Amino acid sequence: MRALGFGAATIGNLYRAITDDTARGAVDAAWDAGVRSFxxxxxxxxxxxxxxLGAALADRPRDAFVLSTKVGRWLEPSGRGGTDLEIGGYDVPADLRRVWDFSADGVKRSLEASLHRLGTDRVDTVYLHDPDDHxxxxxxTAYPALADLRAQGVVGRIGVGMNQWEMPAAFVRETDIDEVMLAGRYTLLEQPALGGLLTLCAERGVSVVAAAVFNTGLLSRPEVADDARYNFTRAPQERIARAREIAAVCARHGVAxxxxxxxxxxxxxxxxxxxIGCRTAEQVNDAVTWMDTPIPGELWDDLRAEGLLGPEVPVPSH
Known part of the structure; x- marks a missing residue:
């Protein structure tokens, strides 16, 4: 199985709407490229x-892929019109609203609804989603409820998915979670989670899924745009400057x-x-190419030499 997973936020109309056919094309392209984690x-x-995602995977053998979803927000009718863009960032009708709930009942209720939407009777991993304030x-309560479901075989693995590293480290220390989905805190741009979380995960056998490796846009193109996003908002100038320094080193070695x-x-x-979040088949194919094309070891050496990566940061082998 590829070490590349398909992140389906974008096919939920993140920032802008796409058609059902476009979304299906992205999932199909991922499958054809050997991606089996969604x-x-x-x-x-x-x-x-x-x-x-459920519709696109419906005809695939269930044991042939890994499927994950999240709990912590369940959906209820909102009674309002308009779109979700201003509230949640998704170009969909705002006929539902998110309700934060990490209670045992809330977790089970959310998971049951997710299984119905996905058209399946089980998921391989359930992540506690953004419990920053909870x-x-x-x-x-939420973790013990998931542990019970894991024992029953309804859930294969338990994880936590967040945009920070400190609370996931606490989960690793205090629970028996299996995975951490870490968004944006261990990327080519910055590695604040290196010592406090990743070292701990390696010691305890907790796997880390790296998400938002482009820092929500800043590293997603060969040339860094003036209006690039960082952490879902417009990137500050110092982040843009650092990304451009990294891009310049990459360009010297013919690497995007x-x-x-x-x-x-x-x-x-x-x-x-x-x-990687991909909204089109073309984006999937780009991601696969980027993953599969070898990078000369000298690039990593130069990033170290220019102070853009610390000596303690692991880099791909030559």
């Missing part, structure tokens, strides 16, 4: 991502910036895979 969440498009409930960004996290022994 990740989604109720949050993504108010359930649209799960519905589209630590006590997430660790005290996203090519280096997608391969970099896998050098760490705790990182099992990289998840």
């Amino acid at each position: 990740d989604t969440a109720p949050h993504y498009g108010l359930g649209l991502s799960e519905r589209r 630590w006590a409930e997430a660790v005290g 910036l996203p090519q280096a960004a997608i391969q970099f996290p896998l050098a760490h022994p705790a990182v099992s895979s990289v998840v």
